Amino acid sequence: MQKASEILRNCGPEIIENWESKVKEEIPAAYNSSNLALRNQLPKLLEDFADIIERYTDKQELQHEEKFEEIIKNSLEHGRHRATSSHYTVTQILKEYIIFHRVLTETLVNNSLYTTEVGIILKYTLETSMLNSAGSFTESLQDMREKLIGTLAHDIRNPITAAYFALDIISPTDNAERIMKLKKMGLGSLRKSLEMLEGLLDAITVKAGEGISLNFSEIDILKELKWVYKEASEIYSNEIILETGKDKIIGIFDGTAIRRVIENLVTNAVKYGSRNSPVRILVESNNDEVIIKIHNEGKPIPVEDQDEIFEFLSRGAVKSDSTLESWGMGLTLVKSVARAHGGNVQLESNEVNGTTFSLLLKKYANKPGKVRTELNYSEN
Known part of the structure; x- marks a missing residue:
């Protein structure tokens, strides 16, 4: 296990470069992403995988979630980041991890260090990462929609309040000039409200990024x-x-x-x-x-x-x-x-x-x- 862990650390730059190349080939959303954006969480995840391989060999131990504290934290960040990257979907996030698993496996096989035990550790670690990243991505998207809708709904209050104020203070005894002024103010505010409602409907369909x-x-x-x-x-x-x-x-x-x-x-x-x-x-x-x-x-x-x-x-x-x-x-x-x-x-x-x-x-x-x-x- 020690040698498998060491090879993942020593081959880190090669693994990242290989992964990035394959991701850009197979995932449309990644093609237009900058290298920095793609790599932001990968070094941390790679280090987590290497640590877990080094520390744990007992299959029963691997099934306890507390053993994955590092991988959970970084996979949550990975999902949150992808929610702010244009055109990403849950499917594409999961495919990133599948490609990552494939690259790690190839590296270990090429160095004659892939064993049944190592494969089990990679499987459990990968599954944990995928579940947490996908969940974080979905929750972050929902959070974005709620905040956008909340902001728009909050701002609609201002022109509606102004329109109400204009209509409320109109008096039958007001002269024609004042009535026209207040009417213009009220109509203008209601027009702004309608413009914002279009944005509110638009926010419901917001996608990643x-x-x-x-x-x-x-x-x-x-x-x-x-x-x-x-x-x-x-x-x-x-x-x-x-x-x-x-x-x-x-x-x-x-x-x-x-x-x-x-x-x-x-x-x-x-x-x-x-x-x-x-x-x-x-x-x-x-x-x-x-x-x-x-x-x-x-x-x-x-x-x-x-x-x-x-x-x-x-x-x-x-x-x-x-x-x-x-x-x-x-x-x-x-x-x-x-x-x-x-x-x-x-x-x-x-x-x-x-x-x-x-x-x-x-x-x-x-x-x-x-x-x-x-x-x-x-x-x-």
Whole structure:
């Protein structure tokens, strides 16, 4: 057993290269994946297999799940990673392991180290890995769907609330100009709700590696920001301030998605910030990009939680704090939209300066048309 374990470790690079080549030949989803993405868990799994072969020779011992602690952890990570890799399916994940088993067996046979005992260990270890990876993949996909649907459902509340507010304050004694103004506001908000419902239905069919669908076109993004500013000013008691030195900012954007992102950040800034301080929407623009900052005073987001709330499929659940959970739900959308526009989102939050979310968007990172956003796996 010791020699079989040693040969797997010594031939590690050769095994990985061989496996990767066969996977790209036989699994369509793997063909377009980067080498780094394909190899991310394989060295760990290979080390696990070698350890188990070295430690255990008793078939009865192998049937106790606690003996597979390492392989379970890494196979769960493997499944979670594949859920954020485009076009993967459970069948393809299982085939990855079958190919891995084939490569390991060939290596041991070629070195005259394949025995019945080694074959039994590989079988049990492989079965454990396959079950855990497939389960993790399925659960992660379901988690993605629930989060996307939850985010969309959460955001639909804002325009419906605005429409209700507009209709509720209309009075028969109002003059025609005020009635038309409130009617326009209500209809506009309901139109936004219908646009979001399309996204909600779209999210139900999300596949591995996919996020929401975005529809890019050349627009003046300031019009969308001014709409958010105007609507928020009428709904919230906090003062809402929009600061921009431009009359218009033209680029290829998904206006609906960006509007939803800013609405989400403004809503959270009002909800979790100081009630006596203004919420600021700051807009900076140059030839290539636009930066939109949402700032509020008040209790900051703890430093140790600032990275985790951006993660869509974090390794552990976000701490059971309702504030962080609410921030995190919205930030899955913010991060996805920013990256789809070739940009990113950053957070600064402390007692002195308050909380600022900075959304960087490239003006011409995309061509007009409809595309699915991609999810990005984090190793943190």
